[in-house]
Amino acid sequence: xxxxxxxxxxxxxxxxxxxxxxxxxxxxxxxxxxxxxxxxxxxxxxxxxxxxxxxxxxxxxxxxxxxxxxxxxxxxxxxxxxxxxxxxxxxxxxxxxxxxxxxxxxxxxxxxxxxxxxxxxxxxxxxxxxxxxxxxxxxxxxxxxxxxxxxxxxxxxxxxxxxxxxxxxxxxxxxxxxxxxxxxxxxxxxxxxxxxxxxxxxxxxxxxxxxxxxxxxxxxx
Numbered sequence: 001x002x003x004x005x006x007x008x009x010x011x012x013x014x015x016x017x018x019x020x021x022x023x024x025x026x027x028x029x030x031x032x033x034x035x036x037x038x039x040x041x042x043x044x045x046x047x048x049x050x051x052x053x054x055x056x057x058x059x060x061x062x063x064x065x066x067x068x069x070x071x072x073x074x075x076x077x078x079x080x081x082x083x084x085x086x087x088x089x090x091x092x093x094x095x096x097x098x099x100x101x102x103x104x105x106x107x108x109x110x111x112x113x114x115x116x117x118x119x120x121x122x123x124x125x126x127x128x129x130x131x132x133x134x135x136x137x138x139x140x141x142x143x144x145x146x147x148x149x150x151x152x153x154x155x156x157x158x159x160x161x162x163x164x165x166x167x168x169x170x171x172x173x174x175x176x177x178x179x180x181x182x183x184x185x186x187x188x189x190x191x192x193x194x195x196x197x198x199x200x201x202x203x204x205x206x207x208x209x210x211x212x213x214x215x216x217x218x219x220x221x
Contacts, residue, residue, distance in 0.1 A: 126178035152215035
């Protein structure tokens with residue numbers, strides 16, 4: 001734009017060339033002026049557009065802060081306070097049913113549960129018996145810390161403690177290899193390990209296997 005103004009000044013300050021008529025000369029100056037006005041108008045329009053666009057962004061940010069974020073927080077609160085607890089309860093139910101089903105093909109039809117031939121084979125082939133023996137003191141200490149009130153609760157705690165051995169980074173790999181070697185799954189191998197050690201731990205707690213069913217509230221009297 002400065003260049004165009006300089007051109008106009010030069011044109012006005014210098015004599016009109018002979019080869020250009022007065023009308024043509026005036027037309028050139030008018031054209032340049034129109035060009036300047038056009039450029040100024042475009043700059044103003046762009047400035048206005050930027051201002052409106054900036055205002056819309058600010059309005060959108062305000063709308064997000066006032067309306068959308070509170071809705072997101074409400075949804076998040078509902079998930080934490082309602083959905084997750086409900087899922088946790090469902091998980092407990094599934095875990096209970098799994099616990100009742102997992103011993104059907106691995107134990108004899110007697111009470112309390114005793115490993116059958118298949119269970120004994122998994123115990124040996126997976127090597128879980130050796131893992132249990134090597135970690136006996138730690139397992140016993142964790143069960144004692146729960147202070148089970150009766151033989152049934154002690155059995156369930158033993159199963160839970162043994163099941164969590166898979167979370168031990170020093171044992172995870174060897175447990176997985178053992179499950180693969182006996183063509184079984186990890187939960188089954190750990191269940192077998194828990195039944196294997198149960199009676200010994202009950203003795204340590206001055207509890208008796210024969211009393212397990214007495215305190216099992218899921219069984220009809």
